[in-house]
Amino acid sequence: ETGVTQTPRHLVMGMTNKKSLKCEQHLGHNAMYWYKQSAKKPLELMFVYSLEERVENNSVPSRFSPECPNSSHLFLHLHTLQPEDSALYLCASSPLRGDTQYFGPGTRLTVL
C-alpha cells in the first residue's frame, strides 16, 4: 500500500458512455498526476496538479477532462472515448514538485 488509492480498478465502457476515474491520496501531498500506460509504450504523463491548480497538460485530447477539487482527490472524467484509449491509467502524488512520486494501483480501462 502506497497511500494512493484508485477506483474503480477495472472499467469497461462503450464509446458513447461517460465515466469518471477517482484517485485519493492519504499522504498529505500537494502534487497529483495522471499517467496513461498502453501496451508496448512507455508511461505517458497526462496531467499534473499542484496545490489544486493544473500546471501541466501534455497535449491530451479533450475527451479526457481532469478535476482536482482538493489536494487529496483527483478525478479523470471520460466521454466519447475511442478503443485506442484502452490502457492502464495510473495516478500518482508527491509532496511537492520534483519529489518522489507515489503511485496508485491503476484503473484498467477497456473501451469497446
Place this chain on the structure above:
Amino acid sequence: KQEVTQIPAALSVPEGENLVLNCSFTDSAIYNLQWFRQDPGKGLTSLLLIQSSQREQTSGRLNASLDKSSGRSTLYIAASQPGDSATYLCAVGNTGGFKTIFGAGTRLFVKA
C-alpha cells in the same frame, strides 16, 4: 524533446548475480531522475530518486548513479533474488520537476 531509452529491454539472470540496468536520456538539463519497479498488473513503486545535483543514491542492495554530462544513469542490483523479478522503469523529471518522461523499461527475470 527529451527521450529516455532503457537497455536491455529484457534480462534473465541466475539468482545471486550482480547486474546493471542502463538508462540514457537526450537532454542533460534534467531536474531529477527516478528508478521505479513495476510488478505485472500493478502500479509503480519508487526505488531511488536522484536530484540533478547528486551523483548517486543507495538503498539496501540497490545503487543508482547519475552522469548528466553523458546523459546516463545506471541501476546496480547486488546479489539478485527471484523477488527482484519485475519491470524496472527509469523516469527523467524536467520543467521544474513536474514533467516526467519515462523509458520503456527493462523486464528482469531472476531464476531460482
